[in-house]
Amino acid sequence: MNSEEINREFIRLKDAAYRYAVSLLHDRDEAADATQDLYEKLWQRRLFIRRNGFESLVMVSIRNICLDRIKARQRGRQFTPLEDAEAPPNYRVDSDDKELSAIVHRLIAALPEREREVLHLRDSEGLEFEHIAEIVGSTEAAVRMACSRARGKVKEELIKIMNYGV
């Protein structure tokens, strides 16, 4: 890809990469940094990057960058437990939605990492299971299973909250 192509393609995908980074890192500033890092790396290697499969490359690379950052945190530099993770971003929502959004955010944050990222890629980014499997390095069946399990757990908790306000 030349400079113009990489800029154009990256602009198209940067928000999806950023949202994926937020879902993994639970920190919008760090996710923005990770996205910028990703762009710099892609820019440096742009001459060797082909347009085919660029979307997968972006998503796999942002995942790797985020996992590296999570490892760095776990080595004790800036550990943020999931329970203390950031509140959901302030999207354009009314107060009821905001409340529900906060609940769902908390429930999703409590899911295992793999389930959380599969749920994000499927529901928020609308990616096909096959594509998600490619990104997370798994099989389509395993991804479907993880997605189903994640949705099931969130559903159970949501129903409890909606019925009993637990």
Added chain:
Amino acid sequence: MEYKELTKRYFDGELSSAEEQTLREGLMAAADEDLTADERAAKTLLRYASLQSDASVRIKLHDSSERRRSRITDAILSLGSLNFARVAMTTALGVLLIGVMIHFTRPTVYGYHNGRPITSYDEAQLLAQDIFNNLAHEGFAEEHNLQDLFTLD
């Protein structure tokens, strides 16, 4: 409710993207009171997902027009979006081909005469003949001398 089956399959992770879109639109349009607990949970999850997909980030991009140097390399390597493996394979094949060509087109050296390589078979034969003739003459002379030396009479 008509979305009952779709909701069940949604939670089982069995819906296609198109079916999920149908479910999303249907549940969003429906009033909460008309939905079952599962459907309301699905609606909540789907709404959360759609709100999340609005988030965006600002990235500082490199301005390609300011980087004149990169344009040259861009132009060279963007020809057909060559990837590294393909370039490396083509180069290796080229080097191999050149090696084979050199090997088969190189003249045969039959020997050296006064430091000059002899590549003509006929010339080599003539020179070899000369050398053996000379040796033969020198050999005869020595043989005569030896005969003189060991003759006691």
